[in-house]
Amino acid sequence: MSGEESARADDPRLQALIAFGCGLLFAIGLGLAGMTSPAKVLAFLDVTSAAWDPSLAFVMAGAIGVHFVFARRAVAANAAGRRPVAGTRFFLPEPKAVDRALLGGAALFGAGWGLGGYCPGPALVAFVVTPVSVVFVGAMLAGMLGTRAVRERIAARAADRAQALANERALEREARG
Amino acid sequence: MAPPTIAPALAGGALIGLSASLLLMLTGRIAGISGIVGGLMTPPAEARARTERRAESAWRLAFLIGLLSGGVALFMLRPESFGPVDGAGAVSAPLVAVAGLLVGIGTTLGNGCTSGHGVCGMSRLSKRSIVATCVFMATGMLVTFAVRHVAGGR
Numbered sequence: 001m002s003g004e005e006s007a008r009a010d011d012p013r014l015q016a017l018i019a020f021g022c023g024l025l026f027a028i029g030l031g032l033a034g035m036t037s038p039a040k041v042l043a044f045l046d047v048t049s050a051a052w053d054p055s056l057a058f059v060m061a062g063a064i065g066v067h068f069v070f071a072r073r074a075v076a077a078n079a080a081g082r083r084p085v086a087g088t089r090f091f092l093p094e095p096k097a098v099d100r101a102l103l104g105g106a107a108l109f110g111a112g113w114g115l116g117g118y119c120p121g122p123a124l125v126a127f128v129v130t131p132v133s134v135v136f137v138g139a140m141l142a143g144m145l146g147t148r149a150v151r152e153r154i155a156a157r158a159a160d161r162a163q164a165l166a167n168e169r170a171l172e173r174e175a176r177g
Numbered sequence: 178m179a180p181p182t183i184a185p186a187l188a189g190g191a192l193i194g195l196s197a198s199l200l201l202m203l204t205g206r207i208a209g210i211s212g213i214v215g216g217l218m219t220p221p222a223e224a225r226a227r228t229e230r231r232a233e234s235a236w237r238l239a240f241l242i243g244l245l246s247g248g249v250a251l252f253m254l255r256p257e258s259f260g261p262v263d264g265a266g267a268v269s270a271p272l273v274a275v276a277g278l279l280v281g282i283g284t285t286l287g288n289g290c291t292s293g294h295g296v297c298g299m300s301r302l303s304k305r306s307i308v309a310t311c312v313f314m315a316t317g318m319l320v321t322f323a324v325r326h327v328a329g330g331r
Binding site: 123 | 195
C-alpha cells in the first residue's frame, strides 16, 4: 500500500505522527523555558522571596501570545463547520459553569505544583532523565486512576439509588391501585 | 540565586504555543497534558467503536512518546534544563510523591493543568480556565511560601 493512497485526511497514523511531532516540540519548549527544572519553578512561585525569579511568567506569555491567534482561528473554523487539516472535527470543550470540582481540583493541583515543582508536562519530559520525576509521575498516575475510580463508583451508586427509588415508587403505585 | 532567564522563557513559551497550535489546527485536539494522559485511562464517551478507541489512544500515546523523546534530546543537548547540576533547590522523594498524588487528583477533578487551562483554555478566553489558572497559581504560591518561609526550608 503506497503512502499517497492511504493518506486520508483523518488517517489515524497521520494524526499519531503529527501528535508525536507536537509532543517533541512541546518538550523542547518546556525545557528551553525552564519549566523542567523544579528549582526554577519554585523560585518563580516563591513570590515573597528577595530572590524571586519572574522568568516563568514569560513562558505563559509566549505560549498564549502564539496560541491566542490560532485558538481564535480554530474556534471560528469550527463555528463555520470546517474540519481541521487532518482530523474529523475540532474537539473544543463545551462551555460549562465554574463548579466546586474545578475550584477544588485547581487548588489541589496548585498545592502539588508548589510542593514538588513539577506539573504534568515537565514531569513527563523529565521522566527518563531524573529519578525524582519517576516518583512524581508514578504518584500522579495513581492519583489520576484513583480519582477516576472513586468518581465512577460515586456515579454508579447514584444511579443505583435512583433505580431503587424508581422501583419503590412503582411498587407503591401497584399496591395502591 | 539564579539570574532570570526571560528570553529563553519567552522563546520556550512560543514553542509550546506553536505545538498546541499545530495540534489544534491539524488534528483538532487540545494540547492539555493531563487530559491527554487521562484519556488513555478512560476513553472519552464519544469514542464508542473499537477502531475509534484505538485511534483515540494512538495519538495520545504518540504525543507522550514525543514528550519523552524530547526529554532525552534535551538531556543530550541541554542537560541544565532539568535543574542546577549541584541539586540546589531539590525536593525530597517523599514530598515529591505527595506532590505527584495531589497533582494527579487535582488535575482529574479540575479537568486540566498548566497546559490545558493555563495555555489552551486561557487562549480561548474560557472562563473556567481563567478561574482555574488563578486558583492553581495562588495555591502554588501559598504552598511554596508555607514550605520555604513558615516550615523553614526543605
